[in-house]
Amino acid sequence: MPAVRPLARPASPSTRLAAALVPSLLLAFPLLLGGCGRHERDMQMTEAPGRTTVGAAPNAPLPPQGSQPRRGPTGAAAPADDGQWTMATKDYANTRYSTLAQIDTATVKNLQLKWTFETGVLRGHEEAPLVVGSTMYIVTPYPNILYALDLTKEGALRWKYEPKPMAAAQGVACCDVVNRGPAYADGKIFYNTLDAHTVAVDASTGRELWRTKVGDIQIGETVTMAPMVAKGKVFVGNSGGELGVRGWITALDASTGKIAWRAYNTGPDNDVLIGARFRPFYPSDSGVDLGVKTWPPDKWKIGGGNVWGFLAYDPELDLLYHGTGNPGSWNPELRPGDNKWSTGVFARDPDDGQAVWYYQSSPHDLFDHDGINESILVDLPWQGQPRKLMLRPERNGFFYVMDRTSGQVLSATAYGYVNSAKGVDLKTGRLIPNDAKQPQTGKVVREICPAAPGLKDWQPAAWSPKLRLVFLPHQNLCMDWEGVEASYIAGTPYVGVNTKFYAGPGGHRGELLAWDPLAAKPVWSVKERFPVWSGTVVTAGDVVFYGTMDGYFKAVNARTGAPLWQFKVGSGIISQPVTYRGPDGKQYVAVVSGVGGWSGAIVAAGLDPRDSTAGGGFVNAMRDLPQYTGKGGTVYVFALP
Amino acid sequence: MLAGLVVVMAAGVGGVALRQRLATGTPRQQPRLTAAATPHLAAGSATTVLAADSAPVVGYAPPTRLERPGGGRELRVCADPNNLPFSNARGEGFENRLAELVARELGATVRYTWWAQRRGFARNTLNARVCDLVMGVPSSYELAWPTRPYYRSTYVFVVRKDRGLRVRSFDDAVLRRPGLRIGVQVIGDDYANTPPAHALARRGLGDHVVGYTVYGDYAQPNPPARVVEAVARGEVDVAVVWGPLAGYFAPRQPVSLELTPVAPQIDPPFLPFVFDIAMATRRGDSTFRGQLERILVARRPAIDSILAEYGVPRVDVGAHATAPDPAPDPAFESALDTAPAPTHDLPPGTAVSLRP
Numbered sequence: 001m002p003a004v005r006p007l008a009r010p011a012s013p014s015t016r017l018a019a020a021l022v023p024s025l026l027l028a029f030p031l032l033l034g035g036c037g038r039h040e041r042d043m044q045m046t047e048a049p050g051r052t053t054v055g056a057a058p059n060a061p062l063p064p065q066g067s068q069p070r071r072g073p074t075g076a077a078a079p080a081d082d083g084q085w086t087m088a089t090k091d092y093a094n095t096r097y098s099t100l101a102q103i104d105t106a107t108v109k110n111l112q113l114k115w116t117f118e119t120g121v122l123r124g125h126e127e128a129p130l131v132v133g134s135t136m137y138i139v140t141p142y143p144n145i146l147y148a149l150d151l152t153k154e155g156a157l158r159w160k161y162e163p164k165p166m167a168a169a170q171g172v173a174c175c176d177v178v179n180r181g182p183a184y185a186d187g188k189i190f191y192n193t194l195d196a197h198t199v200a201v202d203a204s205t206g207r208e209l210w211r212t213k214v215g216d217i218q219i220g221e222t223v224t225m226a227p228m229v230a231k232g233k234v235f236v237g238n239s240g241g242e243l244g245v246r247g248w249i250t251a252l253d254a255s256t257g258k259i260a261w262r263a264y265n266t267g268p269d270n271d272v273l274i275g276a277r278f279r280p281f282y283p284s285d286s287g288v289d290l291g292v293k294t295w296p297p298d299k300w301k302i303g304g305g306n307v308w309g310f311l312a313y314d315p316e317l318d319l320l321y322h323g324t325g326n327p328g329s330w331n332p333e334l335r336p337g338d339n340k341w342s343t344g345v346f347a348r349d350p351d352d353g354q355a356v357w358y359y360q361s362s363p364h365d366l367f368d369h370d371g372i373n374e375s376i377l378v379d380l381p382w383q384g385q386p387r388k389l390m391l392r393p394e395r396n397g398f399f400y401v402m403d404r405t406s407g408q409v410l411s412a413t414a415y416g417y418v419n420s421a422k423g424v425d426l427k428t429g430r431l432i433p434n435d436a437k438q439p440q441t442g443k444v445v446r447e448i449c450p451a452a453p454g455l456k457d458w459q460p461a462a463w464s465p466k467l468r469l470v471f472l473p474h475q476n477l478c479m480d481w482e483g484v485e486a487s488y489i490a491g492t493p494y495v496g497v498n499t500k501f502y503a504g505p506g507g508h509r510g511e512l513l514a515w516d517p518l519a520a521k522p523v524w525s526v527k528e529r530f531p532v533w534s535g536t537v538v539t540a541g542d543v544v545f546y547g548t549m550d551g552y553f554k555a556v557n558a559r560t561g562a563p564l565w566q567f568k569v570g571s572g573i574i575s576q577p578v579t580y581r582g583p584d585g586k587q588y589v590a591v592v593s594g595v596g597g598w599s600g601a602i603v604a605a606g607l608d609p610r611d612s613t614a615g616g617g618f619v620n621a622m623r624d625l626p627q628y629t630g631k632g633g634t635v636y637v638f639a640l641p
Numbered sequence: 642m643l644a645g646l647v648v649v650m651a652a653g654v655g656g657v658a659l660r661q662r663l664a665t666g667t668p669r670q671q672p673r674l675t676a677a678a679t680p681h682l683a684a685g686s687a688t689t690v691l692a693a694d695s696a697p698v699v700g701y702a703p704p705t706r707l708e709r710p711g712g713g714r715e716l717r718v719c720a721d722p723n724n725l726p727f728s729n730a731r732g733e734g735f736e737n738r739l740a741e742l743v744a745r746e747l748g749a750t751v752r753y754t755w756w757a758q759r760r761g762f763a764r765n766t767l768n769a770r771v772c773d774l775v776m777g778v779p780s781s782y783e784l785a786w787p788t789r790p791y792y793r794s795t796y797v798f799v800v801r802k803d804r805g806l807r808v809r810s811f812d813d814a815v816l817r818r819p820g821l822r823i824g825v826q827v828i829g830d831d832y833a834n835t836p837p838a839h840a841l842a843r844r845g846l847g848d849h850v851v852g853y854t855v856y857g858d859y860a861q862p863n864p865p866a867r868v869v870e871a872v873a874r875g876e877v878d879v880a881v882v883w884g885p886l887a888g889y890f891a892p893r894q895p896v897s898l899e900l901t902p903v904a905p906q907i908d909p910p911f912l913p914f915v916f917d918i919a920m921a922t923r924r925g926d927s928t929f930r931g932q933l934e935r936i937l938v939a940r941r942p943a944i945d946s947i948l949a950e951y952g953v954p955r956v957d958v959g960a961h962a963t964a965p966d967p968a969p970d971p972a973f974e975s976a977l978d979t980a981p982a983p984t985h986d987l988p989p990g991t992a993v994s995l996r997p
Contacts, residue, residue, distance in 0.1 A: 168757075168859075172759075216858075216860075217859075218858050218859040218860040219856070219857075219858050219859075220854075220856055242760070243854065243856050244827060244852075244854040244856070296847045296848045296850070297848055297851075298851060298852075299850075299852065301852075302827070302852055302854055331833075331834045331838060331839060331842055333839070333842035333843065333847065334834075334838060334841070334842040334847045334850060335847070336847065441839050441842075441843070441912075442910060442911065442912065487779075487782075487833065488758075488777075488778050488779050488782060489758060489759055489760065489762075489828060489855055489856075490721065490724055490757075490758050490759065490855045490856065490864070490865050491721070491724050491727040491758060491777065491865065491883070491885065491886065492826060492835065492855050492865060492883045492886070493779045493883065493916040493918075494828050494833060494834060494835045494836065494855075495833065495834060495835070495836055495839055495912060495913075496833045497833045605761075605764065606764070606769065607764060613783075614764065614784075
């Protein structure tokens with residue numbers, strides 16, 4: 001069980017009540033630590049200096065209740081809530097906020113399981129269910145089956161569609177065979193298959209309308225991300241940086257599947273779609289063909305910069321936002337330079353893909369700190385002036401508040417323990433590296449924090465416009481790094497790297513954190529035994545839902561973090577919970593269980609717990625997961641009685 | 642050539658697709674399940690399907706048994722279906738030949754599970770118990786229990802003879818010649834990389850490096866061969882390539898190529914270019930490993946002969962590498978005690994056999 005730590009002054013009678021519960025939970029905390037700090041490493045880390053910033057910033061004020069903007073958080077990017085859930089991110093703004101409030105902090109304790117549905121697939125389920133009208137749509141991990149479930153009949157199967165992706169794609173995917181969900185628009189369901197195809201399916205019949213090959217698994221390309229549909233186009237990006245695949249984002253015509261444009265994230269400006277409109281905020285991002293010149297000759301050709309995270313779109317600015325993955329394929333000594341346009345975020349014109357601005361969160365990335373985490377679009381006053389902001393909880397450990405019209409960084413604050421970098425220079429926008437933690441071939445470097453998955457990986461945060469808080473599911477892992485003599489691939493011996501992840505300061509491996517982006521301060525946090533690898537959803541009822549890898553679906557008070565309700569599901573949760581209004585007018589909450597992904601591969605892929613470096617080092621931090629959960633693949637739907 | 646091969650067919654789309662591709666002569670990736678080894682055999686063969694999602698191995702695994710429930714003995718081998726000179730689905734690689742040799746000695750037939758040898762290979766094959774033997778891994782490989790090594794090879798410099806370039810060491814001035822292009826294979830996982838990629842980076846020669854992913858395009862035959870072809874085509878002036886790959890593909894290019902073992906063999910403080918290669922069993926499979934090691938000793942001349950036939954550059958043997966394949970010795974067990982152990986401590990600069 002987690003411990004709750006309030007960091008904010010309670011703002012209402014109900015939160016005061018919840019806060020009264022807290023001391024007992026705090027008392028329980030050391031005991032719990034002992035329970036999960038089974039590894040010497042963990043225990044050592046609890047003694048480590050430089051603790052997480054959480055706890056260092058008490059008394060962050062909460063906004064008064066009822067301060068919700070009339071038009072929602074960002075106007076057109078998060079329009080009025082119709083009770084459906086038509087894209088993984090809930091809206092273009094990535095809020096994952098629902099105005100439904102039938103289930104609130106008082107009633108949530110009465111939640112009951114209403115029905116379940118078995119997906120029949122036992123790999124990591126990272127997807128978000130969609131709800132359109134009276135139908136729920138579920139996409140499974142490979143083999144990427146699409147199910148349509150009848151919400152008027154407790155999830156009875158309406159139809160299923162099986163795209164039958166190439167089996168070989170499983171051997172290409174780096175980090176389990178996940179899928180992060182479909183998108184709905186104009187009577188069609190769109191999604192991506194692991195073997196790098198995008199499909200459109202008739203939402204009422206399950207008939208395939210078109211199928212487009214967007215990448216080639218033979219060169220290592222897969223697609224795991226949830227597409228976004230806007231302005232008649234479906235936006236899709238590729239995975240495969242670990243295999244040296246060059247990253248891109250592409251737009252397909254939603255009615256025909258024809259590729260409208262494709263923008264690469266390395267290479268000459270023509271390929272990157274950098275032209276006259278490109279106005280990056282920082283001078284270091286200006287220049288001709290930086291996607292070539294910030295690499296030694298030709299290295300950009302297998303340079304990574306993939307697009308596998310969530311996309312965002314602002315209809316008023318008419319800008320599409322996407323992150324880019326880590327630079328691939330080369331030991332960093334062989335790729336001196338910023339390695340653009342990897343590990344950053346682009347704003348593009350959705351009609352033609354032309355770049356408008358770019359910001360690089362980790363120039364010359366050394367740690368696999370992809371820039372693919374979500375961008376949450378919010379309109380808020382910044383230092384007294386209304387601004388169009390973008391909130392980015394980055395993998396490198398810094399929470400960025402940016403101006404989404406220009407790409408300017410307004411603030412960047414560590415939201416956990418970070419020693420891989422010293423901060424962000426707000427004048428130049430550049431990350432300030434920490435030389436002492438720089439890996440080098442032939443060198444052993446200990447206690448690099450955060451580890452390769454970053455302080456937060458793909459798992460998406462939620463934003464409550466009502467409370468003006470971001471709810472961040474994330475991990476607290478550090479790593480040791482050392483070169484090893486001999487690994488072997490395709491008949492070729494090479495010099496490998498052992499990375500070993502383990503719990504960071506505090507000894508817990510995961511956390512749900514409430515973060516105030518304007519004050520750049522934590523408000524409360526819930527510690528978890530394992531990385532919180534699920535997404536989150538927050539409601540107008542001030543309830544935050546998330547899942548844990550040991551198989552609990554939980555509800556906490558959005559104002560205080562106080563636990564309100566939990567339900568033990570069949571397998572660990574690494575998916576994206578959603579909430580919707582059912583055909584009967586009631587509010588429902590749905591989540592898919594099925595542990596796996598990079599973090600859960602020890603269960604889903606059966607990695608050997610004795611091999612501390614398996615799963616890219618993740619197994620070391622997850623040895624005890626098989627004691628808590630097994631494989632699964634089930635949709636759970638809850639409502640009040 | 643493939644006498645005694647037992648064929649297991651994959652269920653599902655992938656297997657069918659592979660068979661079709663094989664029929665047209667372009668083997669492709671089929672990493673998931675067992676697949677047909679040859680098109681004509683596949684059509685009417687067995688139908689066993691193996692679950693790759695086995696539970697994690699806890700403690701030491703049960704020992705390998707060759708006896709099959711229906712009678713007969715099988716040697717279950719996992720191999721890449723598209724990676725000469727090591728193996729392919731047509732049985733044309735030297736690891737296929739070695740599997741045949743080992744199976745003969747064990748009175749068994751070979752059954753393959755095909756899987757592209759990439760990240761996750763050991764986990765999905767040997768350690769998922771879909772097979773009991775992998776024919777080649779470095780002897781310090783930690784994901785398995787390797788046998789004693791059966792050959793030691795080295796990275797080599799590959800140049801076109803008609804270029805007249807003499808490259809013997811990473812420190813040769815010729816590598817610094819302006820505009821010189823050096824092909825290396827890259828792995829694609831940041832710090833993990835091939836030794837030449839590290840060595841050239843360390844010497845500030847990154848601008849000269851042209852990268853070829855080891856993975857390549859799996860739709861093409863033997864994707865890692867591209868780096869050797871690049872030298873022949875003049876895309877690069879020199880390539881630094883793992884010996885067995887270069888030794889096999891160099892003589893198959895339209896122009897004459899020259900292979901020179903790299904120096905130093907170990908780039909201080911510790912970047913090795915020479916690797917011992919062993920067969921791999923599951924951790925704890927000691928009886929089976931013992932059986933294999935006895936075969937490695939007893940049939941060493943035959944093994945050397947196969948490696949020589951494929952042009953594997955050796956740094957652990959001398960003249961006897963080209964000895965003819967003797968008939969199996971029925972009393973090989975008794976010969977074990979007197980068989981000399983492989984020599985692995987030759988001084989640097991020892992002559993290397995590069996010719997088939």
